[in-house]
Amino acid sequence: MSYGVAVSVLDQNRQALLVTTFGVLVTSAYLFVSLRASPDGHVAVPQLDSLIYQQYARALAEGHPYRFNRADTPSTGSTSHLYPVVLALLHAAGFKGPTLWDAAFVLHAFFYLFFLNLVFRIARQVLSDGALFAALAVALSGQTAAVFFGQTDMALFTVLFFWLWLMLARHRYRTAGILLFFLPLARPEGAVLAGVLFLAAAAARLQDQERHRLMAVALAGIAASLLVAAVNMRLTGTPFFDSLRGKNLFVLFPFWTALSTSVSNFVELLKALLLGIGAAGRGFYNLPLVGIFLLGAAVTRGWDSSALRNPLRSWLLISMLVSLIGVAQSDWAGLMFDRYLVWIEAVVVLLAAIGTYCLQGAPDAEQGGLRAGRILRTLLAAWLTAGSLWHLAAFAAEARRAAAAADFAKKATASMRAGAAVGMTCDSGLAYLMENHPVVNLSGIVTPAFRGQGHLLSAVEWLKYHPAARFGYWLVPRAHAGFPWLKPLLGRRLTWQASPSETESLVLYEAAWKALDRWKGPAPNLVPRGWECTGRLDVGYREDEVAAHYRIRIREPDVRLDPVVVVRGDTEPVLEIGRFVLGQEWYSLPVREEKPLKIVLRTARRFTVPFYASLPRMELREVELNRVIRLRVIGAGRATEHELDLGEEMGVVDRVIDFGMVPPGTERLRIGVIGDHLSLAYWFYQPSGS
Incomplete structure (x- = not known):
């Protein structure tokens, strides 16, 4: 079944150009707030986590890959093998320091515009004239744009996923195999996509030739997943990324506590994605209450389209479900880390937009159905617009905070001895701005010496017996300086960041170790x-x-x-x-x-x-x-x-x-x-x- 009126090739090209033009407007808005947040005329670093990728990229470009500091042993704190390579190419091309942020913004703008084009083409597989609205709805999704311009690996992963989806819908299996090979290299979720596709293809009622082609595509992703595990094992002695270990609730907490918290997180995510109900920005993920019916209509009535027929429909829904369960089990679940859901949220908005056409019926439907479809599209567009403004404002606030912290970190180096290491409890990406000062993060994510300690206090106890690993300074948020375990280790306060927020203000101290040695x-x-x-x-x-x-x-x-x-x-x-x-x-x-x-x-x-x-x-x-x-x-x-x-x-x-x-x-x-x-x-x- 096809919904909407047939559109000529010329009109399709015009619509694609309109989607790109709208994407440029969204890009311009994020460029404006990024420049406003920066104190030096460059694009502001959008979030401090982005600097972690850039630090690993610089290490790769300078010939010591996977070493957060030059003298470190390898670590896998970036959660991606592919994205740091992309940034390293920019670094090798001469984009260093703040100019890398400028180049990365341009790169992510390209990712975003290409992504919108992919969304439009996927929508064309289901709709005729409705593809334009569907693509614009995704462009209006504030969470999607904020994540793309947040300069993390999720933008690259989302582009590869939608490209893969389009190639599968068009039966371009060779290209799909290449894309699915790169997905696990971009993010661990790629392994989920590969495994679920293999099972969905094996269970679907297909001709043997098509089943074998889909399974071959899946095997490319499975091979890449095994390669990632082998590389991680070679680098760190474990198949998992350092950035993922120690975050699972079932590892950190007793079983029933972890289970109840995971279920609660999962329900909150479902409420946001299916019902548009949630705290802060999560309430804008879908049209409140009505959204679940739009999704149901898209999945059930769009069954005969190449993009939503089985086994692709099963692959899509099960992969999203498994990924949601994975995020729900994370100790870092929360709005900031909903960036891991961006590809899911983009699919939800796309399906909701498609659902407004599926509910109204075919082009010759009764006027009541057509009127209902137009009303639903108006409500969805208005709600997504409000969400887009909310997320833009939240992005601007985070960019200002990150830019202020980055500016302070650069200035703080003037108060430190040349080459002295600095200890941190968070925001270790600031190492990118303190090139001659190795950064030690007690969490173990980027500092292998603390890998497996399981807790910051255990890391402190480790330093008691390894004085050679101690550092000369602490750079910590003002709120952390009052921690009972940290306060005795803080020496003279050297400089501090002027900020009305205690949680955001950074302070530089000399490190004092006598309390550990007694x-x-x-x-x-x-x-x-x-x-x-x-x-x-x-x-x-x-x-x-x-x-x-x-x-x-x-x-x-x-x-x-x-x-x-x-x-x-x-x-x-x-x-x-x-x-x-x-x-x-x-x-x-x-x-x-x-x-x-x-x-x-x-x-x-x-x-x-x-x-x-x-x-x-x-x-x-x-x-x-x-x-x-x-x-x-x-x-x-x-x-x-x-x-x-x-x-x-x-x-x-x-x-x-x-x-x-x-x-x-x-x-x-x-x-x-x-x-x-x-x-x-x-x-x-x-x-x-x-």
């Missing part, structure tokens, strides 16, 4: 003379926890317990990282058989706990334990009860647990400590000699 071992008078340490577990230090097979079991099955921080502030600050044990902990350390053993426990009564009241929002809470804690120590087949008096001291204290004689034949002793307590460190002490 109290490494227990007081010598705690154990008898002639005894020596045979084993150590510094809780919170990942390497010690792995070596000791450390496990924590809590009695609350749905609570996340992050590392905790203790700051003792008598005369000089002492920073200790550990874990709050609500239940029991188990570990093993080497021992000498048939010798007495004393266990030194480092603990404290008062400490700060990262508490998750509702995911992903985190609060810092103070906890104070009773003066006397009761522990049950299990090891070597026996259990003993211990009462430890922590005294009035609220800071770090060490207490001794007399375990008794180690049984014969025991080389490593497995210990369980049961009872609510703060666990900072354990030492095993035994008499000297073999």
Whole structure:
């Protein structure tokens, strides 16, 4: 079935030109706000995440690919192998520094206009004269334009996806195979598209020849996905991108908490995409309430078009669903990161626009149906226009913030020693503007040294034992400077960014490490003379926890317990990282058989706990334990009860647990400590000699 009136080739060309002209107007609006946000006459960097790609691109162009800093080991924090290559070509062509932002804006403008042309051609597969409105509706989608001009890998991925969709609809399988090969190189979602296409082709009722061609196309994408995994494995020892690891809710949180949060995120995304209901900009993703009927009409009544027939319809819908589930499981779910949904949102707007024609019926339909279609198109266009203005304003605000941060980062380098490294807790893309100052990000996304630490506090504890990895400065948001774990590590404040917002204002500090270097071992008078340490577990230090097979079991099955921080502030600050044990902990350390053993426990009564009241929002809470804690120590087949008096001291204290004689034949002793307590460190002490 075809909807609308047949359009001549000349009119089609005129309509395509009109779509391009409208796209140029949208591009001009984003160029205007980008120039207004910039302090130096160049296009403003649209968001600080964009600089991460540009830093990797510069590294590639300068001959040290996948190294965020020249001296780093490889990392895959860009989530894309293809997009940094594209930017690296611009860099190699002479576009460096702020001029790369100018060139990238032109590149993304080309992406955007080409994308709109692809949308128009796909709409032509379903509609006749309605393709113009469908393409203009997508151009009016504020989220789509904002993401394209946000200069990330999602723009390139979206262009490749719509190009692939068009080639599949036109049975151009050779070109489709090439495009699907590049999609996993552009973004991990390309692997989803390839896998779902293979299954959809295998399950569809097709002639063998067409099925085999579609499966061959899918196999090209699957081969590229395996290549990506192999490259990642070669670079970092894992098939996954560094930027994706550690963000999945099921990795970060207990199962039921992760499940409930994922379901909640998924429902919110569906409400925005299907019903046009959501907070802030998400409410403009579709026409409120009516949108779901427009989508249904497009999918069910456009079944005989080459773009929406099976297996393409199944491939499209299932791929979108799987990707939505993936985003819903992310710890970084939120409006800013809805850029990962841009290709889905563009499909939704396109189908909604097509649906307005499908609901009105064929060209010879009754006047009532035609009138209803025109009303729906008017409402959809008006709503998308409002959303476009909202997203343009949000883009302008983010560009101003990013431009101000970038300008401050360039000026901050004048306050630092030449070549000195700087530590950051976020916005590590600013490294692009501090070329002679290596940036260390404790999250591990772009700094391989912290890969696998799992938490910023564990990264801090790692620095206790690796002083060579420490840095000379901290560049952090003003709000982060008050964190209990960070405050003792901040030295003299050198310069700061003038901003009314505490969360956006950056401050440069000298780094101070003395708080980490104090109290490494227990007081010598705690154990008898002639005894020596045979084993150590510094809780919170990942390497010690792995070596000791450390496990924590809590009695609350749905609570996340992050590392905790203790700051003792008598005369000089002492920073200790550990874990709050609500239940029991188990570990093993080497021992000498048939010798007495004393266990030194480092603990404290008062400490700060990262508490998750509702995911992903985190609060810092103070906890104070009773003066006397009761522990049950299990090891070597026996259990003993211990009462430890922590005294009035609220800071770090060490207490001794007399375990008794180690049984014969025991080389490593497995210990369980049961009872609510703060666990900072354990030492095993035994008499000297073999």
